[in-house]
Amino acid sequence: MMKNLLRTAFEKRSSLFEVTDAYRIVNGAADGFPGLTLDRFGDRFQVQFFGPEMLSRRREIVEAIVEAFNPVCVVVKERLSRSGKSLENAPMEIAFGSREDAVGVVREGRARFHVDLLDTVNPGLFLDMRHVRLEVEDRFCALSGAAQSGEGPRFLNLFSYTCSFSVHARLGGAAVATNADISGKILDKGRENYALNGLDLRPGEFFRGNALEYVRWACKKGLRFDGIVLDPPSFARFKGFNFNVREHLMPLVAECAQILNPHGFFMVSSNYSEFALDAFSRDVLDAVKSVHKNARTAWKRGQDIDFAGSGSTKDSCLVATLVEV
Structure with a gap:
């Protein structure tokens, strides 16, 4: 079920595939994942929890991403404290892959950009x-x-x-x-x-x-x-x-x-x-x-x-x- 939801969300972005390999695959409740976003940066994937709705399924979500997309790296960031306060310095965890795998290059039209999913909350490209x-x-x-x-x-x-x-x-x-x-x-x-x-x-x-x-x-x-x-x-x-x-x-x-x-x-x-x-x-x-x-x-x-x-x-x-x- 989780993998199917991810594939459905992914296919909604198909018009971007020729333009770039950096885009948002899941944008919260609109894609069936309340409080969660999933961004692709080439072969690297970033999961962010902006709410508690799906935190208990964190491991299941990471496993589904690995199965669906075969990434080199998955980084998870929690953007809310346990009390519900927004965090600018979000806790980060490599859920799949290594520290070295979190660094790479993405394409956007004719341009190329360096990204590092563990550098700050944003990997280097909005x-x-x-x-x-x-x-x-x-x-x-x-x-x-x-x-x-x-x-x-x-x-x-x-x-x-x-x-x-x-x-x-x-x-x-x-x-x-x-x-x-x-x-x-x-x-x-x-x-x-x-x-x-x-x-x-x-x-x-x-x-x-x-x-x-x-x-x-x-x-x-x-x-x-x-x-x-x-x-x-x-x-x-x-x-x-x-x-x-x-x-x-x-x-x-x-x-x-x-x-x-x-x-x-x-x-x-x-x-x-x-x-x-x-x-x-x-x-x-x-x-x-x-x-x-x-x-x-x-x-x-x-x-x-x-x-x-x-x-x-x-x-x-x-x-x-x-x-x-």
């Missing part, structure tokens, strides 16, 4: 933003093809994490893809992803610091970008500054708009569960319009198709919108 990353690459293909002269189109990736958006932008033809993140360790992983994709490191592409600090510096220097992605965590701390997405996101959107070129695009997203998509999209557009009067919303959406039932639980939510100016 699966729910795949469709946006692929669109960023397509947009830079179009921008670079339309460029008549000059240095080529430029991309800015704020809260860049492991720089996956920038890899796609560079593969699409961006002349420069600048990454801003507060973590030097994370930016080093971004450099590794550049190398994995045969991308040279260009001046100005890696900035360690908070996003607002970079945007204000870029504004003073007269830097402009043809595409910007702003995908912040709900909360972040850097040098005494506490970023709160509810309070600080829209003012930051307005400041970013000042360094966005005419005819450019700006994607803003958040996993903060209290945001409603329509209101979020409207607020982002208003912030961009404070600088670019003719800005328009190109789209607004949630998670990709492998996140069945997206928005129905706090652990599976995304609001994203793309504005063109």
